[in-house]
Amino acid sequence: PQFIRSAISRRIEHVHAHFATYPALLAWIIERLAGIPYSVTAHAHDIYVNQDLLPLVCDGAKRIIAISEFTKRETVAAWGVEPAKVVVIPHGAPPPEFRPETPAEAAARPKEPPFFLFVGTTGPSKNARLLAAAFRLFKARNPASPHRLVLAGPDGADRPWMEEHLGAAGLGPAVDFAGPVPPGRIHELYRRAFAVVLPSSGEGFALPALEAMACGVPVAAVDAGALPEVVADAGLLARAEPEALAAELSRLVGEVGLRGRLVERGLERVKLYSWDKTARETLAVYDRVLADG
Numbered sequence: 001p002q003f004i005r006s007a008i009s010r011r012i013e014h015v016h017a018h019f020a021t022y023p024a025l026l027a028w029i030i031e032r033l034a035g036i037p038y039s040v041t042a043h044a045h046d047i048y049v050n051q052d053l054l055p056l057v058c059d060g061a062k063r064i065i066a067i068s069e070f071t072k073r074e075t076v077a078a079w080g081v082e083p084a085k086v087v088v089i090p091h092g093a094p095p096p097e098f099r100p101e102t103p104a105e106a107a108a109r110p111k112e113p114p115f116f117l118f119v120g121t122t123g124p125s126k127n128a129r130l131l132a133a134a135f136r137l138f139k140a141r142n143p144a145s146p147h148r149l150v151l152a153g154p155d156g157a158d159r160p161w162m163e164e165h166l167g168a169a170g171l172g173p174a175v176d177f178a179g180p181v182p183p184g185r186i187h188e189l190y191r192r193a194f195a196v197v198l199p200s201s202g203e204g205f206a207l208p209a210l211e212a213m214a215c216g217v218p219v220a221a222v223d224a225g226a227l228p229e230v231v232a233d234a235g236l237l238a239r240a241e242p243e244a245l246a247a248e249l250s251r252l253v254g255e256v257g258l259r260g261r262l263v264e265r266g267l268e269r270v271k272l273y274s275w276d277k278t279a280r281e282t283l284a285v286y287d288r289v290l291a292d293g
Contacts, residue, residue, distance in 0.1 A: 044204025068226035092275030100216030123156025137246035213266030
């Protein structure tokens with residue numbers, strides 16, 4: 001194929017497949033035909049696609065980059081590769097617009113009831129039913145609370161169930177299915193939130209956690225997937241059960257000083273992540289591949 005001939009004529013020494021799906025398959029084909037070594041990045045969701053082919057593809061990779069320790073464990077378990085072959089390189093911090101709201105910005109925007117924010121698809125992959133059940137319990141335990149639930153993202157398969165479940169408790173007016181928010185505006189929604197809730201049990205990295213903390217907003221998350229790695233002690237972690245998650249939401253509302261402490265910890269936590277660091281560590285992987293020959 002023309003691409004293979006071009007790779008050879010340009011003396012390309014290494015190919016990197018940024019997803020462990022079709023890009024990895026293409027990298028494997030190039031290696032088979034042109035002898036050019038390759039590496040692969042695994043993001044968690046992609047390691048469960050094409051199960052018959054991917055073990056072969058990733059066995060041929062010189063290195064596999066995982067975006068979290070959780071993703072590394074899942075990759076090793078799913079593909080049977082040697083743990084030493086998998087290098088963990090986390091994502092970097094969100095761009096500069098993800099920052100706390102200034103006092104002037106807060107004073108200028110219209111007043112509104114406090115709300116918990118969920119960013120993602122209202123479907124099984126994001127554990128949306130757990131969120132709805134936890135919010136219903138939270139409101140039952142805190143009937144005087146003005147807190148609402150705002151869901152920003154595409155409608156998923158669980159939205160009808162969520163509407164029925166929350167509506168049966170009379171919570172329809174307290175829930176806003178806001179739909180997708182443009183990438184250039186999502187940081188504004190983060191800043192307005194009282195807290196961000198992340199109920200997913202299988203996040204490969206969970207960028208929304210970093211985005212929330214960068215905006216000076218505390219995070220309540222499920223203690224599963226990569227969330228404990230990213231959030232650590234800068235947020236609240238709960239078992240993937242409605243009662244446990246509802247209890248953490250209640251703590252955020254009722255425990256004096258807790259929200260402020262988590263905001264401070266979150267802003268410090270974000271400083272540990274940098275795309276420059278991610279790029280340097282990725283380049284180091286390429287160098288090792290080339291050095292190994």
